[in-house]
Structure formats: structure tokens, C-alpha cells
Amino acid sequence: xxxxxxxxxxxxxxxxxxxxxxxxxxxxxxxxxxxxxxxxxxxxxxxxxxxxxxxxxxxxxxxxxxxxxxxxxxxxxxxxxxxxxxxxxxxxxxxxxxxxxxxxxxxxxxxxxxxxxxxxxxxxxxxxxxxxxxxxxxxxxxxxxxxxxxxxxxxxxxxxxxxxxxxxxxxxxxxxxxxxxxxxxxxxxxxxxxxxxxxxxxxxxxxxxxxxxxxxxxxxxxxxxxxxxxxxxxxxxxxxxxxxxxxxxxxxxxxxxxxxxxxxxxxxxxxxxxxxxxxxxxxxxxxxxxxxxxxxxxxxxxxxxxxxxxxxxxxxxxxxxxxxxxx
Numbered sequence: 303x304x305x306x307x308x309x310x311x312x313x314x315x316x317x318x319x320x321x322x323x324x325x326x327x328x329x330x331x332x333x334x335x336x337x338x339x340x341x342x343x344x345x346x347x348x349x350x351x352x353x354x355x356x357x358x359x360x361x362x363x364x365x366x367x368x369x370x371x372x373x374x375x376x377x378x379x380x381x382x383x384x385x386x387x388x389x390x391x392x393x394x395x396x397x398x399x400x401x402x403x404x405x406x407x408x409x410x411x412x413x414x415x416x417x418x419x420x421x422x423x424x425x426x427x428x429x430x431x432x433x434x435x436x437x438x439x440x441x442x443x444x445x446x447x448x449x450x451x452x453x454x455x456x457x458x459x460x461x462x463x464x465x466x467x468x469x470x471x472x473x474x475x476x477x478x479x480x481x482x483x484x485x486x487x488x489x490x491x492x493x494x495x496x497x498x499x500x501x502x503x504x505x506x507x508x509x510x511x512x513x514x515x516x517x518x519x520x521x522x523x524x525x526x527x528x529x530x531x532x533x534x535x536x537x538x539x540x541x542x543x544x545x546x547x548x549x550x551x552x553x554x555x556x557x558x559x560x561x562x563x564x565x566x567x568x569x570x571x572x573x574x575x576x577x578x579x580x581x582x583x584x585x586x587x588x589x590x591x592x593x594x595x596x597x598x599x600x601x602x603x604x605x606x607x608x609x610x611x612x613x614x615x616x617x618x619x620x621x622x623x624x625x626x627x628x629x
Contacts, residue, residue, distance in 0.1 A: 331448035469502075495597060498553070545568060559585045
């Protein structure tokens, strides 16, 4: 009897371990997850997303970043979509997320999906699909999106502030941040390439220009001509002026790596890619158009890897009726 109880206890402990692994490494996801329950899902998502992107292509970068910002905090569970309440400041309220846009696209897609497949598809999966489609629609790479995520019920601004990789991070901090969610150094340099599209603001670069070490100095790693240009665009305390991420902010290409190699990466975290042998090598290998295909292929792989972070599957979490609110 004692042996039987011991074996039962060991079995239960093993199940708990497997449950934890299931939450952390993406098991339970499948590109065909909705094949029977919502077979036209991807068509619906792409159709609605295309209508927005055709009118406003500048929505593609924030929709890509929304997926990134979602996955790095509590995993890919749609927590970035939840609104704050009188008792809780949600992730949306965190400084890194205050400039995110495109929530209306997610809501429109969710509404369209609910009309065909009510209560079936999670907001977390919609974020992942919209990110892929938004990139593809501006002639960027495409990849198969694994599905089956469920939605989380917790969203805290403090966690977003603490867990999202910051533009001020050095290479050691960046590697630790990515490693903490199960991503590799290659994933770090590849996903950084997402900065090839979109814009930022002076608030993200001002410390490099005016107070890099707290002594009123500038970041010595910046190309002098680029430094002068940025100082003309940004004044101390400026938080609103718009800056391009690379020379072709509307085009998904490898110009980001060219920019970084010339010491013209906008953020300290961009410049940091030259401070590690593996990331620097990747940057240098993608300085010509010959590197475009490998970057596009790598980007798809790394997006799939990112999409597996901390997912809720099975009976964990919920399927939200509206993406901004828990059920």
C-alpha cells in the first residue's frame, strides 16, 4: 500500500512537471489547431488585417511589436490587450507600451472571427496571426503560425516595465533578457531586425545624446555624423519628435543591419549587437541583398520560437469574448 501511494505521488509530481513544461515551451500548439473548429480563421484574419494595412501601412510595425511585447510579459497570452481597471494598471499603461497602436485592428479581427466561430479563437492567437499578416502584407517574410494559445486573465504595468527588453540595454542585459524567456542569441539578433520597419521617438535615444554615463556626455559608439544629425532632431527632454529606425522605415529589408554596422543603430540595444561575436557576425553576414533570403527565413523561425513563450493551453486561461476585458 505504501509503495502504491509513493508511486502515485511520483506520478502526480511528474504530471506537474509536464504541465509546467507545457506552459513554457509551446507544446499544445499546432498550425492546424482550428482546422475543424474554425477552418476559415486565417482567411478571415488576413482579410480584415489587409483592409487596415492597405489604408494605413504604418500600422504594420506596431502590430508586429504588439506580439513581441505580449510574449515577453507572462508569455503569449494576450495580456497586452487588457485594459486597466480602477484597481489595476494593466500592461497598456506601462511606459514601453504607451506608444503601441493598432488595438483597433485586433478588435476588428476578433469581432469578425466571433461572428463565424463564437467562443473558439483566443485573442492571443489573433495577435500572433495579425503580426504575421501585417508583415507579409508589406512584402516582408511569412511563416506558419502555431495556434492553440489561450488568453490570460492577469495584466500588470509593473511587469511590462520590468520584463520588456529596454532600448538602453547592453549586450549582456539583452542576452539575459532573451535567455530568461527561452530564446537564443540568434533569436536576439534576428528579432532585433524587426527594427527595420517603423519609427521611434527621441525619448528612446536622448540618454545616448546628452547624458550617456550621467556626466552630460554622449555615447562614443555612435557615428559622429549620425550623432550630430540626431542632436539636431532631438533636444534635451524631447519625448515626441519622431525618428526613423533605419533608412527605409516603410520597407522590411536588411537595411537595419547595414545601419547597425555603420554605428548608426538608433538605440543602445541596436549598437550592442556589435559587442558580441555571434551577433556581430550575423550583422556582418547581412550587409548585402544576398543576405535578404536568409534573414527572411531566420525571422520566420525566430517568430515561431517567440510565439511559444509561456503559452497557456488546454484548460489553462480562457477564450476572451472581447480582447480588452477578461470574461
